[in-house]
Amino acid sequence: GAGVSQSPSNKVTEKGKDVELRCDPISGHTALYWYRQSLGQGLEFLIYFQGNSAPDKSGLPSDRFSAERTGGSVSTLTIQRTQQEDSAVYLCASSLAIGQETQYFGPGTRLLVL
Amino acid sequence: KQEVTQIPAALSVPEGENLVLNCSFTDSAIYNLQWFRQDPGKGLTSLLLIQSSQREQTSGRLNASLDKSSGRSTLYIAASQPGDSATYLCAVLDHNQGGKLIFGQGTELSVKP
Numbered sequence: 530g531a532g533v534s535q536s537p538s539n540k541v542t543e544k545g546k547d548v549e550l551r552c553d554p555i556s557g558h559t560a561l562y563w564y565r566q567s568l569g570q571g572l573e574f575l576i577y578f579q580g581n582s583a584p585d586k587s588g589l590p591s592d593r594f595s596a597e598r599t600g601g602s603v604s605t606l607t608i609q610r611t612q613q614e615d616s617a618v619y620l621c622a623s624s625l626a627i628g629q630e631t632q633y634f635g636p637g638t639r640l641l642v643l
Numbered sequence: 644k645q646e647v648t649q650i651p652a653a654l655s656v657p658e659g660e661n662l663v664l665n666c667s668f669t670d671s672a673i674y675n676l677q678w679f680r681q682d683p684g685k686g687l688t689s690l691l692l693i694q695s696s697q698r699e700q701t702s703g704r705l706n707a708s709l710d711k712s713s714g715r716s717t718l719y720i721a722a723s724q725p726g727d728s729a730t731y732l733c734a735v736l737d738h739n740q741g742g743k744l745i746f747g748q749g750t751e752l753s754v755k756p
Contacts, residue, residue: 533686560742572732574743585741620686627742628674634687 531555533635535621541641542611550606550638554623561604562624562632563596567617575619578604579627611642645670645737649747656723657755664718664750666733671711674736677744678707678718681730690731691718723754 534553542548554561563575574588578598589595593611598604608615618637624630646669656662666676675694679687691700691707693716699708706719716733730751734744 562742562744564744571748572734572744572746574745577742579742585743588743622687624742628736631677631689631692632744633689634679636686 533621533623533633535619535635535638537638538636539639539641541643543643544613545610547607547609548611548640550608550619550640552604552606552621552623552635554602554604554621555633558623558625558633559601560624560627560630560632561598562622563604563606564620564622565590565617566620566637570617572620575606577627608640611640613642616640616642645673645735645745647733647735647745647747649731649733649750651750652748653751653753655753655755658723658725660723660754661719661721662723662752664720664731664733664752666716666718666747668714668716668735668737668745670737671714672737673711676707676709676716677734677736678705678716679732679734681732681749683729687732720752723752725754725756728752728754 536551562577566572576596593609596606620637622632622634624632648667650665677692678690693700693709704721709716730749732749734746
């Protein structure tokens with residue numbers, strides 16, 4: 530069956546522009562997660578959704594970052610006024626439910642802010 | 644605050660060797676621990692998940708163990724192959740963090756033919 534998909538796979542943008550990253554979770558998975566992987570920082574949690582609600586936004590680095598999920602499926606991560614330090618790979622994962630379930634990851638979106 | 648550490652950071656072995664990757668975590672109150680594989684430029688592939696009540700999980704040539712009380716997990720790879728070359732990441736889901744995984748920095752494995 531289809532796995533987690535993300536788009537775009539690569540994004541190059543200029544400093545100050547807004548970007549939107551999209552995640553399509555595995556069908557039937559109620560939980561969705563966003564992580565960021567950057568050189569020297571490893572993999573860090575950003576936000577997760579249970580259904581359409583986000584109980585934990587503690588990982589969002591600043592108020593320039595926001596995410597939403599509609600219809601319990603697709604999620605978008607938006608970064609406003611991008612900065613060079615936002616350059617990273619943004620990974621999305623989904624699982625059947627929050628808790629003791631395997632998280633399945635997408636291929637990621639590689640963001641480069643010039 | 645939960646912290647996850649992986650040792651070594653990098654490992655190079657000849658093909659056919661058995662090897663062990665180590666992962667340690669500071670807070671033993673975890674729900675589960677997952678081992679992932681990441682190939683260069685790719686996303687993460689889940690290898691094994693060990694629930695907090697379990698001691699080990701096996702899949703093919705891979706065996707992962709969990710000692711929750713001492714805050715340690717090991718990933719054992721038998722008869723290593725060049726195709727095993729990748730970065731291996733462990734991550735814990737702990738009781739205080741809801742749904743988010745806390746990752747180690749990874750071990751970069753190179754298996755030489």
